[in-house]
Amino acid sequence: MTSRIATVAIDALDVPRLAEFWMAVLGWRILEDDGEVLTIGPPDGTWPTIDLVRIGDLEAKTTKNRLHLDLRADGSTQALEVERVLALGARHADVGQGPDVSWVVLADPEGNEFCILSRSVQEAARPGT
Template identity: 65%
Template sequence: MCRVTSRIAALAIDAVNPRVVAEFWCAALGWTVVGTDPDGLTIGPADGAWPTIDVFAVPERKSVKNRLHLDLRADGGSTADELRRLLDLGARRVDVGQGPDVSWVVLADPEGNEFCLLSRTVQEVLSAP
């Protein structure tokens, strides 16, 4: 039997303006700022659950596609409604070569960090056999 020795504690996002990026992700995920330091902010669920997201300042703007990204699912509403909500929060659609026939939507946060909105909602996944 394999002994588990690590757990994801936090994901990190680099940002020229950490406050703007943190506010976007707080609104998108329903999270809050749970810590600050001179270089950035930590956001997470209000109940203190893991993982959190650290948003830290860097001097350069993002210039290439992310090698790691978040996949989101609508929770408590339709995927179409969630897409509209994310766009209203400041996300924008992006093309990373995904093609026209994919079942997800590729978006980017206010500084261009890509993420996907998956087609099936949390409730659809949980109720599937």
């Protein structure tokens, strides 16, 4: 028996703002909001979901994430997806990546880093790619 990722939790100062950003990026919707935790997920009810957890100012992000999301542009190019996500409120982030990497590092409106890949890990693992 193994484990499966059910939910990724993201601490947030402004939960509604961050929820709107991630819903626009991923095409997801609100599944539940109990006032402290707002859960978003795919419209078809599949997993994983994202829990946006309200935190206080003293718990605000101050360092590089130790865990981040890697996103793949489905039905688009990496460049177009980066442009789209920047227009939604992301910004470029420098986490020490060199100039020769194939991914683009961005940060959400609260500074949480994530990457947009040039191709999926699955594609890179296939023979002949």
